[in-house]
Structures are given as structure tokens and as C-alpha cells.
Amino acid sequence: MASHARTSSAPRLTRAQARAAARAKARRKRLVRTSFLGVGSVAAVAVIAVAGFLNPHHAGGAAAQADPAATPVAGRTGQGDASRSVDRATPAAALKQLPGLGAGFAAKVPKSAQQVLLVTGKAKDQNTGTAVLYTRTADGSWIAGTAWASRNGKDGWTTDHHAGDLHSPIGVFSLTDAGGLDANPGTKLPYTRSSAFQAPGTGFEGESLQDAFDYVVAINYNHVPGTSPLNGQRPMGASRGGGIWVHVDHGGPTHGCVALSKADMAALLRALDPAKHPVIVMGDAASLSQ
Structure with a gap:
């Protein structure tokens, strides 16, 4: 009698090959999600930057407030690296001669x-x-x-x-x-x-x-x-x-x-x-x- 079971023409995978194929598929899915998230992150950063420009008091949040180099302090002209922004009293200019004397x-x-x-x-x-x-x-x-x-x-x-x-x-x-x-x-x-x-x-x-x-x-x-x-x-x-x-x-x-x-x-x-x-x-x- 003829058998009702149909024999597949594709070669049967071993267990090891099947596991490797599953891992490859999972990697492809992660790459797709990462790529999508990367584009979204760039857009989000751009939005945050614009918001900070429009309202600088909110830019940086608590982290900026905690950074002493980003907070104006007495003796400074502005924000930034303390090693560059600290004002020092401008010394009087040294004169080679006493002014007005002949x-x-x-x-x-x-x-x-x-x-x-x-x-x-x-x-x-x-x-x-x-x-x-x-x-x-x-x-x-x-x-x-x-x-x-x-x-x-x-x-x-x-x-x-x-x-x-x-x-x-x-x-x-x-x-x-x-x-x-x-x-x-x-x-x-x-x-x-x-x-x-x-x-x-x-x-x-x-x-x-x-x-x-x-x-x-x-x-x-x-x-x-x-x-x-x-x-x-x-x-x-x-x-x-x-x-x-x-x-x-x-x-x-x-x-x-x-x-x-x-x-x-x-x-x-x-x-x-x-x-x-x-x-x-x-x-x-x-x-x-x-």
C-alpha cells in the first residue's frame, strides 16, 4: 500500500545547527530594535537641547546643580571650568617711572x-x-x-x-x-x-x-x-x-x-x-x- 506520509525534500537540521540558527535570528531582531532606538534617541536629545536653549534654568537638571563648576560662585564671571573662570583682582599696571615727573x-x-x-x-x-x-x-x-x-x-x-x-x-x-x-x-x-x-x-x-x-x-x-x-x-x-x-x-x-x-x-x-x-x-x- 502506498504510504500517506510525505517525505520533505529539505535536509533535516541537527540540534546544534538549529540552536545556531535561533541565535542568529535573535541577533537580527536586537539589531533592528537598537537601530530604531538610536534614531529615536538622537531626536530626543535634539528636543532636550532645544528645550534647554529656550529655558536654560532647566538644562542639566539636578546633575548640573550638583556640579560646582557649573554654578556661579563669588569671584567668578560666569559658569564653566573653575580653573578658567575664577576672577582674580586685576593687578595695577606696573609703571617704569613715576608719572608726571621730569x-x-x-x-x-x-x-x-x-x-x-x-x-x-x-x-x-x-x-x-x-x-x-x-x-x-x-x-x-x-x-x-x-x-x-x-x-x-x-x-x-x-x-x-x-x-x-x-x-x-x-x-x-x-x-x-x-x-x-x-x-x-x-x-x-x-x-x-x-x-x-x-x-x-x-x-x-x-x-x-x-x-x-x-x-x-x-x-x-x-x-x-x-x-x-x-x-x-x-x-x-x-x-x-x-x-x-x-x-x-x-x-x-x-x-x-x-x-x-x-x-x-x-x-x-x-x-x-x-x-x-x-x-x-x-x-x-x-x-x-x-
């Missing part, structure tokens, strides 16, 4: 002087100007401090100062001694505190002189260096005047001294260091340029 005056500044209080008057017959403390660096250049408003003698400046002429002397003078009615604000200069630092009466514009000598620095014009500002000795003689100080501004011109605000006087005193051999260079701008 060759003649520049040559008078001692080579040992590492601090120079440069007081520049507006004009020879005027009594206001600007004071700046400069510090010399190791390579011989100068760094400027804060510019302070200053006053000087009522009738301006002179190269031939005499007692009572109401002019401030032009020149380069050392600064070695300080004192005042108030306690030492922190200067390294020898400081004499005394009730003798009194300025009775009123100034040229009717202003009180009560606080004028709260802080003073003796300018070594006709003064004995290394002695109190109150020392009355006059090496050049009494006729040449004396008692020329940097003192507290009382709101008007001086008899011949240089005056700064009380806060600026305190800052000056704290900055001056006898080890740096400070000097004052003072005069009107035109005279100092010679």
Missing part, C-alpha cells in the same frame, strides 16, 4: 626709597591736588595705590618757602615720624601721641581746625629726622619755616602743609613702612614735570 625730579628720588607719596597740585597758585602712594617693586617699577584728594598751602607752591608765606614747599622730602591727638591707627613709623597736637581757632574759610592734627606725618622739610613732629628745631633756621606736615583735611587750604581726609590719613599711616624708606614728592604739576 628727569630732574625723578633723579631726586633716592634709590633706597621703595615708597613715594606723590602729591601733585593742580597749578602753582592753587591749593588742591591729588596724592598717590606708589610702591617700588623688586624690578624697579612702580605700583600705584589709591588716588586721594589733597589740599596744600593757601597761595599754592614755592621752591623758596619761608615762614608765613602760605605756600607749600616744592621738593622731595623723607617721611620718618608720625603722631597725633588720636591713638596710633597702626603705622610702623615712630608715633607720638600727645595732647599738644592741637590746632586752635578756625581756618581760612571759617572751618574748624579741631580735628586737623588727629593724625600727622612730619615732612622732613626743615625738620630733624627721627624726632617727634612736635620738635621745634629748625636746621635751616626759623625764617625758613617748619612744622610742615601731612595732616587731616579740615575743609580748607593750609598754611603750607598737605592735608588728606581722616580716612585717607589712617590708610596712609598704616601703609607707610620705615623699612621701605618712604619719601614725599610734592609740588604743582608743572614744576614736577621739569
Whole structure:
């Protein structure tokens, strides 16, 4: 009798071959899913990026907030790598020469002087100007401090100062001694505190002189260096005047001294260091340029 079973013409697979074929089919399915997911991921990233651009506060989420380099902090100008974004105080530009000084005056500044209080008057017959403390660096250049408003003698400046002429002397003078009615604000200069630092009466514009000598620095014009500002000795003689100080501004011109605000006087005193051999260079701008 003829059999009802039909014999297949395809070769029968072994068990090992069947398992290999199943694995290959599974790999093909994974590749299809991965490819589809990859396209979708790119699109999703693009959407997130656009959303972050439109609303940067949400870009990055909690991970960005946890990253200290991505969060603005004090002393930085923006976000990003801390090693590149931290602001440092911009150093003052170093100057090869003291500004406004001509060759003649520049040559008078001692080579040992590492601090120079440069007081520049507006004009020879005027009594206001600007004071700046400069510090010399190791390579011989100068760094400027804060510019302070200053006053000087009522009738301006002179190269031939005499007692009572109401002019401030032009020149380069050392600064070695300080004192005042108030306690030492922190200067390294020898400081004499005394009730003798009194300025009775009123100034040229009717202003009180009560606080004028709260802080003073003796300018070594006709003064004995290394002695109190109150020392009355006059090496050049009494006729040449004396008692020329940097003192507290009382709101008007001086008899011949240089005056700064009380806060600026305190800052000056704290900055001056006898080890740096400070000097004052003072005069009107035109005279100092010679």
C-alpha cells in the first residue's frame, strides 16, 4: 500500500545547527530594535537641547546643580571650568617711572626709597591736588595705590618757602615720624601721641581746625629726622619755616602743609613702612614735570 506520509525534500537540521540558527535570528531582531532606538534617541536629545536653549534654568537638571563648576560662585564671571573662570583682582599696571615727573625730579628720588607719596597740585597758585602712594617693586617699577584728594598751602607752591608765606614747599622730602591727638591707627613709623597736637581757632574759610592734627606725618622739610613732629628745631633756621606736615583735611587750604581726609590719613599711616624708606614728592604739576 502506498504510504500517506510525505517525505520533505529539505535536509533535516541537527540540534546544534538549529540552536545556531535561533541565535542568529535573535541577533537580527536586537539589531533592528537598537537601530530604531538610536534614531529615536538622537531626536530626543535634539528636543532636550532645544528645550534647554529656550529655558536654560532647566538644562542639566539636578546633575548640573550638583556640579560646582557649573554654578556661579563669588569671584567668578560666569559658569564653566573653575580653573578658567575664577576672577582674580586685576593687578595695577606696573609703571617704569613715576608719572608726571621730569628727569630732574625723578633723579631726586633716592634709590633706597621703595615708597613715594606723590602729591601733585593742580597749578602753582592753587591749593588742591591729588596724592598717590606708589610702591617700588623688586624690578624697579612702580605700583600705584589709591588716588586721594589733597589740599596744600593757601597761595599754592614755592621752591623758596619761608615762614608765613602760605605756600607749600616744592621738593622731595623723607617721611620718618608720625603722631597725633588720636591713638596710633597702626603705622610702623615712630608715633607720638600727645595732647599738644592741637590746632586752635578756625581756618581760612571759617572751618574748624579741631580735628586737623588727629593724625600727622612730619615732612622732613626743615625738620630733624627721627624726632617727634612736635620738635621745634629748625636746621635751616626759623625764617625758613617748619612744622610742615601731612595732616587731616579740615575743609580748607593750609598754611603750607598737605592735608588728606581722616580716612585717607589712617590708610596712609598704616601703609607707610620705615623699612621701605618712604619719601614725599610734592609740588604743582608743572614744576614736577621739569
